[in-house]
Amino acid sequence: MAEQAQTGTDGGPRPIVAYFKLDPKPHLVGSRCACGAVYLDPNRVACSKCGASGPLPQIDISTKGKVYVFSVIHQSFPGIKTPYVSAIVDLPEGVSVRTSLFDVDPEQAQKEPQKIFDLPVELTTYVAAKDREGHDVVAFAFKPAQN
Numbered sequence: 001m002a003e004q005a006q007t008g009t010d011g012g013p014r015p016i017v018a019y020f021k022l023d024p025k026p027h028l029v030g031s032r033c034a035c036g037a038v039y040l041d042p043n044r045v046a047c048s049k050c051g052a053s054g055p056l057p058q059i060d061i062s063t064k065g066k067v068y069v070f071s072v073i074h075q076s077f078p079g080i081k082t083p084y085v086s087a088i089v090d091l092p093e094g095v096s097v098r099t100s101l102f103d104v105d106p107e108q109a110q111k112e113p114q115k116i117f118d119l120p121v122e123l124t125t126y127v128a129a130k131d132r133e134g135h136d137v138v139a140f141a142f143k144p145a146q147n
Contacts, residue, residue, distance in 0.1 A: 013136040016128055018042060019061075020140050026125045027063055028140070030095060031056035038093040063123035064145055065091040070116050072106045085109050089121055089142050100141040102126075120145040 015022055019029050019040050031044035033056050039047075040061065046053045070087035083106040090096050101109075101116075102124055109116050121142035128139035 011135065013127070013138045014131055016137055016139040020138075022125075022138060026123060026138075026140065028061035028091075028097065028123070030059055030061050030093065032059045032093075038095050040095045040097060059093070061095065062092045065089040065097075065121055065142065067101070067116055067119040067121060067142075068096060070101060070109065070113075072110050083107075085116075087116075087121075087142070102141045102143040104144065122146070 013022060019042055021027055021029050028040065029042040030038055030040045031042060032038050033047035033050060033052055035047060035050040035052065037047050037049035038059070038061075039056070042058045044056045047056065066089065068088045068090045070085055072083050073086050074083045076082050076084075085101040085104045085106050086098070087101045088096050088098055101121065104116065104119075122145040123140055124143045125138050125140055127136045129137045131137055
């Protein structure tokens with residue numbers, strides 16, 4: 001049964017990338033080397049900081065972070081509603097993730113960018129698409145954190 005959930009043959013929703021897990025609650029996963037380096041890759045086999053090799057232990061990554069930088073996107077692929085806010089979010093483990101920001105007005109972000117930089121944010125999920133078998137493909141984004 002665990003094998004089914006991992007490969008996506010259980011008929012349930014699918015995470016959009018390997019470092020995003022849906023169970024038991026949505027979260028990002030990564031790897032941590034003995035030297036302390038953290039990577040947003042659960043299957044990392046070598047450390048670029050110290051050169052250690054072998055599978056690195058998998059860790060759960062925080063669901064909260066802060067906006068490092070952002071951009072308002074005005075042109076995208078057909079079917080993608082614009083404008084939207086794209087950002088790089090710094091996470092407490094020392095890794096950053098490129099993501100979309102939800103619940104942030106793109107027009108307001110352009111007018112008052114100082115309100116977006118260092119904004120505390122938290123992970124949220126949404127259904128991005130359906131796969132060939134009709135299962136939901138779930139993606140993640142970040143939104144302003146609730147206090």
